[in-house]
Amino acid sequence: EIVLTQSPATLSVSPGERATLYCRASQSVSINVAWYQQKPGQAPRLVIYDVATRATGIPARFSGSGSGTEFTLTISSLQSEDFAVYYCQQYNDWPPVTFGGGSKVEIK
Amino acid sequence: QPQLQESGPGLVKPSETLSLRCTVSGDSSSSPYYWVWIRQPPGKGLEWIGTIYYSGSIYYNPSLKSRLTISRDTSNNQFSLKMTSVTAADTAVYYCARGISVVTSLWGQGTLVIVSS
Numbered sequence: 001e002i003v004l005t006q007s008p009a010t011l012s013v014s015p016g017e018r019a020t021l022y023c024r025a026s027q028s029v030s031i032n033v034a035w036y037q038q039k040p041g042q043a044p045r046l047v048i049y050d051v052a053t054r055a056t057g058i059p060a061r062f063s064g065s066g067s068g069t070e071f072t073l074t075i076s077s078l079q080s081e082d083f084a085v086y087y088c089q090q091y092n093d094w095p096p097v098t099f100g101g102g103s104k105v106e107i108k
Numbered sequence: 109q110p111q112l113q114e115s116g117p118g119l120v121k122p123s124e125t126l127s128l129r130c131t132v133s134g135d136s137s138s139s140p141y142y143w144v145w146i147r148q149p150p151g152k153g154l155e156w157i158g159t160i161y162y163s164g165s166i167y168y169n170p171s172l173k174s175r176l177t178i179s180r181d182t183s184n185n186q187f188s189l190k191m192t193s194v195t196a197a198d199t200a201v202y203y204c205a206r207g208i209s210v211v212t213s214l215w216g217q218g219t220l221v222i223v224s225s
């Protein structure tokens with residue numbers, strides 16, 4: 001099973017600032033990585049898939065990069081609606097599909 | 109607009125079987141998608157349970173496989189999850205979801221299942 005490790009666990013950022021989240025895989029997952037956003041009491045929402053493709057309706061301030069075992073999700077200028085928990089997911093070698101433990105982006 | 113809605117008992121006794129259904133509206137459960145179950149224990153992260161592809165192929169999380177059955181009922185536009193021999197560790201919000209791959213872009217709202225006597 002491929003293990004995904006996300007960092008940091010919590011990121012405190014002021015609105016308008018840039019946020020960068022990291023996801024490391026225990027072995028190569030090529031570009032088969034997605035990112036989800038989850039707000040309290042809500043289901044997760046797909047943000048990025050195939051490392052860098054934004055899902056429908058996701059604003060351009062969200063971008064993804066990486067390959068192999070190291071991946072990043074960048075939010076270029078945080079808006080109030082972006083404060084949430086973000087999970088990375090790998091689907092290169094499944095079953096099982098696996099998720100990282102999550103990174104919380106909170107208001108500084 | 110397609111929607112997914114989970115349903116089932118919110119309380120299950122230890123050692124019993126958890127049964128959930130996902131009703132698909134605005135689409136067909138036989139459409140060419142992956143139909144997925146994912147869970148999230150309170151305050152914790154996401155765990156992929158398994159998926160049924162529109163072709164009928166089924167894939168399970170190996171860590172849960174011995175206790176799982178995923179199936180579909182195309183006549184009622186539903187797919188379902190059964191998990192046997194539940195314990196407190198199976199307490200979670202259970203989500204059904206849909207994707208063109210196992211990347212899921214449409215989710216149900218989730219249903220909390222508590223395992224307790």
